[in-house]
Amino acid sequence: MKSDMKIVIIGAGVAGLSIGWRLRQAGAEVTILERAQPASGATWASAGMIALAAELETSPPVEVDFARQSNALWPGFAREIEEESGQAVGYERSGALLLSDDAVAMAGRAAADTDLTFLTAEEVRARWPMLSGEYSGGLWARHEAHVDNRALGRALAIAFLKAGGVLKPAEAAVNLEYRGRRITGVLTPFTRYHGNAVLLAAGAWSGQVVQLPVTPVKGEMIALTPPPDAEFDFVGPVVWGQGVYLVPRGGRLLVGATVEEVGFDTSLSDGAVRHLRQKAEAVIPGLARWRLDEHWAGLRPGTPDGLPLLGPSHEQGLFIASGQYRNGILFAPAIAQLMADMIRGRAEPIDAFDPRRFPGAKP
Numbered sequence: 001m002k003s004d005m006k007i008v009i010i011g012a013g014v015a016g017l018s019i020g021w022r023l024r025q026a027g028a029e030v031t032i033l034e035r036a037q038p039a040s041g042a043t044w045a046s047a048g049m050i051a052l053a054a055e056l057e058t059s060p061p062v063e064v065d066f067a068r069q070s071n072a073l074w075p076g077f078a079r080e081i082e083e084e085s086g087q088a089v090g091y092e093r094s095g096a097l098l099l100s101d102d103a104v105a106m107a108g109r110a111a112a113d114t115d116l117t118f119l120t121a122e123e124v125r126a127r128w129p130m131l132s133g134e135y136s137g138g139l140w141a142r143h144e145a146h147v148d149n150r151a152l153g154r155a156l157a158i159a160f161l162k163a164g165g166v167l168k169p170a171e172a173a174v175n176l177e178y179r180g181r182r183i184t185g186v187l188t189p190f191t192r193y194h195g196n197a198v199l200l201a202a203g204a205w206s207g208q209v210v211q212l213p214v215t216p217v218k219g220e221m222i223a224l225t226p227p228p229d230a231e232f233d234f235v236g237p238v239v240w241g242q243g244v245y246l247v248p249r250g251g252r253l254l255v256g257a258t259v260e261e262v263g264f265d266t267s268l269s270d271g272a273v274r275h276l277r278q279k280a281e282a283v284i285p286g287l288a289r290w291r292l293d294e295h296w297a298g299l300r301p302g303t304p305d306g307l308p309l310l311g312p313s314h315e316q317g318l319f320i321a322s323g324q325y326r327n328g329i330l331f332a333p334a335i336a337q338l339m340a341d342m343i344r345g346r347a348e349p350i351d352a353f354d355p356r357r358f359p360g361a362k363p
């Protein structure tokens with residue numbers, strides 16, 4: 001596929017890989033520079049939830065609309081990645097259950113949103129008897145899903161490479177190249193890469209490449225495995241309760257997540273394990289017998305207003321796809337489509353997500 005459009009992308013997370021893949025499918029020449037290994041950042045650390053009801057309860061309508069649009073794209077996106085890569089991504093529309101003590105608020109939300117159903121505590125217990133009785137009911141979000149984010153990262157990298165994209169692992173962008181006031185490429189310790197456009201998709205590290213209001217927000221998670229004689233096998237929906245979420249994944253139960261602003265520190269703490277286990281056991285008491293299988297941390301890309309940065313920057317030739325905070329997996333198909341269209345000049349940024357809503361670097 002010959003093209004006169006050359007794009008250089010900084011960062012091979014879910015954002016950089018999926019936008020790069022879509023651009024490549026549209027005929028652009030795409031090179032992705034990745035400081036470490038593909039999909040080893042927040043994309044790897046994530047819980048892979050495609051979560052609307054719990055994550056977006058207080059979000060502005062523009063973000064809720066974007067999330068709904070992305071959720072609708074997810075089944076086709078997952079299928080296409082699997083077909084192109086030959087790898088399963090574990091997309092499951094298993095629904096989500098949000099446990100709460102506030103029956104009135106839950107009934108109100110269910111009345112206002114046809115995607116949500118209010119279940120009484122008895123109805124919840126009848127369907128999921130392993131759950132504790134410490135709640136007055138649950139909101140059932142039947143359209144919600146989750147994906148194996150680690151498998152997704154691997155599959156996206158393969159799909160991008162199979163489409164003819166160029167991926168440079170262990171090669172960090174250290175500077176941008178300017179011609180006059182326009183950015184024309186990226187410098188790495190080894191060489192320079194020219195492009196008609198550069199896309200910055202470096203997750204929580206985006207603000208280290210250019211001045212951007214993106215800050216790292218640390219999250220620790222754990223995975224539990226059942227004992228051989230476990231009384232129950234939890235393969236049901238994602239469950240939210242007690243300030244944590246439980247995600248069934250490949251025979252394990254993922255429990256997340258802490259939220260801390262401590263810079264780029266990703267050290268692991270025993271306190272986080274205790275906190276997550278205690279909360280998980282308050283939701284499902286039988287988890288007390290489950291074994292700790294893994295403990296990890298990752299950095300979410302946060303922004304001052306909690307909304308993503310998607311679109312052109314103050315610098316000519318430089319686009320941004322960052323600041324997805326807790327929703328980078330949920331948003332992935334919609335971001336891939338929007339950013340690929342925008343970079344090709346076929347779409348305008350969404351005002352509320354326009355990176356230029358924040359001031360640029362001082363001249």
Ligand SMILES: Cc1cc2nc3c(=O)[nH]c(=O)nc-3n(C[C@H](O)[C@H](O)[C@H](O)COP(=O)(O)OP(=O)(O)OC[C@H]3O[C@@H](n4cnc5c(N)ncnc54)[C@H](O)[C@@H]3O)c2cc1C
Binds near residue numbers: 041202219321
């Ligand atoms: C604990 C936790 C749980 C989460 N759970 C969910 C969830 O359930 N659902 C959901 O939707 N979202 C979730 N998220 C958020 C989601 O993971 C992120 O929003 C998303 O992964 C961001 O994707 P990204 O591609 O922008 O960033 P990343 O995946 O972090 O990728 C950025 C990449 O850029 C690379 N990079 C950085 N600097 C440079 C440079 N100078 N040169 C080259 N490469 C560079 C990094 O090495 C990295 O690979 C969670 C996050 C965490 C931490």
